[in-house]
Amino acid sequence: MDEFSEAQTASASRYPLSSRSRITLPIADLAYRCGGVPAVQAAILAVHGVACAYVSPATEMAYVEYDPGTVGEHELNRAIASVASETARAGEQK
Numbered sequence: 211m212d213e214f215s216e217a218q219t220a221s222a223s224r225y226p227l228s229s230r231s232r233i234t235l236p237i238a239d240l241a242y243r244c245g246g247v248p249a250v251q252a253a254i255l256a257v258h259g260v261a262c263a264y265v266s267p268a269t270e271m272a273y274v275e276y277d278p279g280t281v282g283e284h285e286l287n288r289a290i291a292s293v294a295s296e297t298a299r300a301g302e303q304k
Contacts (some may be wrong), residue, residue, distance in 0.1 A: 230261055231278045234287060240270045243293045253289040257281055 254263040259280030
């Protein structure tokens with residue numbers, strides 16, 4: 211079993227398929243965010259209620275499966291924005 215399959219299995223036990231919703235979120239200036247795709251994806255996955263997430267550098271979109279009873283679009287956007295604020299702080303330190 212590969213890592214992605216293991217992650218899907220683990221998330222399925224936490225958030226049953228029947229309770230999941232999907233959302234696609236735009237990510238402006240993805241290439242300029244501190245840490246890029248891995249940092250944005252990690253920020254989204256760290257949000258309680260997120261079952262899985264994929265961030266595409268080509269489309270600058272995040273594709274997220276989540277439990278709508280636990281988390282909403284506002285919290286997901288806030289997680290993405292937190293990576294932008296880290297980028298701003300890193301620029302100030304130079």
